[in-house]
Amino acid sequence: MIIYGHRGARGEAPENTIAGARHAVQRGVRHLEIDLRLSADQQLVVVHDDTLKRTTGVNGKVAEHSARTLAGLDARADGPPWPNKRGTGIPTLTALYTALPEIRHWQLELKPLGKRHNPALAAATVAWIRQHRPRAVVTSSELSLLQAVKAALPRQAVGYVSTTREPESALDACDCDYLIAGQATLESRAQVRRLQRRGLHISVWTVNDASVIRQLYRLGVDSVISDFPSMALPLAAELAR
DSSP states (O other), X not given: OEEEEETTTTTTSOTXXXXXXXXXXXXXXXXXXXXXXXXXXXXXXXXXXXXXXXXXXXXXXXXXXXXXXXHTSOOOTTSSOOSOOTTOSOOBHHHHHHHOTTOOEEEEXXXXXXXXXHHHHHHHHHHHHXXXXXXXXXXXSOHHHHHHHXXXXXXXXXXXXXXXXXXXXXXXXXXOSEEEEEGGGOOOHHHHHHHHTTTOEEEEEOOOOHHHHXXXXXXXXXXXXXXXXXXXXXXXXXXXX
């Protein structure tokens, strides 16, 4: 069972930052889940919320600021104590990707921006993938984003972020390769096997309890996404022995 560091290692370090991701890598993470939005200058930036207040203490929306301005912020406000500001700004996807050659696979979650702006987010993602050719799956809870990516890049893996026990119609609508399932939506090994027979990789979020990781291992899921990879990685290795 693969462990993805959630937003780097959200429970251990500043989320969606270079510093936090480097912390995750130093503790053995080789699979990373991050969130993507667009800056005012149409750069893909790594941040979960549409506003800056929770992580940086700054008022305003991500989309109102340039990538350079966002990189200069300090995104330690809502995380565990962290010793210094270095590497704690909101990075571009390119900056984070370049800083982490150790990562073997990425989950790139596109956060919906609304009907007006979603096409620009999808187009920027497609352009970035064409340039960098990462080992990655593009994920989202917004089907139109996944459909746009798949239409432009038919061989690109995409994954639906689901909160329902019956995601099949959404999976069909975007020709998905991954199901990113909320942990409460998976109930049995038979359900997991049925989904996997469709050719799906089943990845479960956000799993921070060791007992739940053990349960999901017994269900046979392919990966889990955790805020605490320092706990989850050795546990997954123990279960695999």
